[in-house]
Amino acid sequence: MSAVESLRPVLSLPQIQALAAPDMAAIDALIRTRLASDVVLINQIAEHIVSAGGKRLRPMLVALAGRACGRDAKPEHHQLAAIIEFIHTSTLLHDDVVDESDLRRGRSTANAIWGNAASVLVGDFLYSRSFQLMVELDSMQVMQILADTTNRIAEGEVLQLLHVRNPDTDEAAYLRVIERKTAILFAAATQLGALAAGADAATQHRLFDFGMHLGYAFQIADDVLDYTADATDLGKNLGDDLAEGKATLPLIHAMAHSDASVRVRLRGIVENGDADAMPEVLAAIRAAGSIEYSGRRASEYAQAAEDALDGLAENEALAALRGLARYAVSRKN
16 A cells, blocks of 8 residues: 555544444335335345344445535435345345355344245345336436346356356456456445436446445455354354355465365365365465465455545545445454
């Protein structure tokens, strides 16, 4: 980090949450109102997901991006934030079914409680509700961004499926999945925040790039946590990625930088989704310096996110966005 970069104003996570609190209260209220359905099961599953909490990072980005462009968040920002959260929650419901997950944020998943069919169908409800909210905004540009985004997310889901139990997955293929599954929704959130604030095309592009790089940083850091975090802090089962046959960056790096016998063993573990081999995998990852390497890659993306904001007028929300980039790679859960 250069001397100039070190002087950039940066907010801590508690400061960011305090700054965003009024917007997040309005967004949460809108989310709960628009989740309501006269189908009881939809309400039960939706309440289970919403009450699980989480940091609401993606909707927060919509409001902060708007403020970073010099405009207080408007009702339009809050509606866009709710749309982003509905899309994200829908993908979580579908992911947990595909991955056969039984724990998320320290609680039983919806599919573990109500079954796969109910989870998939309520996920579909959330997708369709998000498009109802889009139409209400009556903006072709908004609908274009979100239609393209949801299509890319669906591509990412299928692309990830193709790499399950595939020991030949390399870093480039891994990053292509992240771009579609995670980063594109972060980028849509920040671009839409700028768009709703009336920002010009160049500023929207800067915020889009910020969100994209932040999404990469966030997901790589998340994948590192699957091998390093305390299970209680993480709120899910450690080694879930391994059990699902997903080769994420720490394991991909270890397979590429281990000796032949270890590489053969690691390939077999990926092919079999052998979660019981976690101690062996951890040893190989540590020996290859794969946690450190993955951490550096996450930090590079976080720095690129900060750099994307250069040239924008300084304000508290811009400092908050920088703070989120740093938080993404320093968090414990």
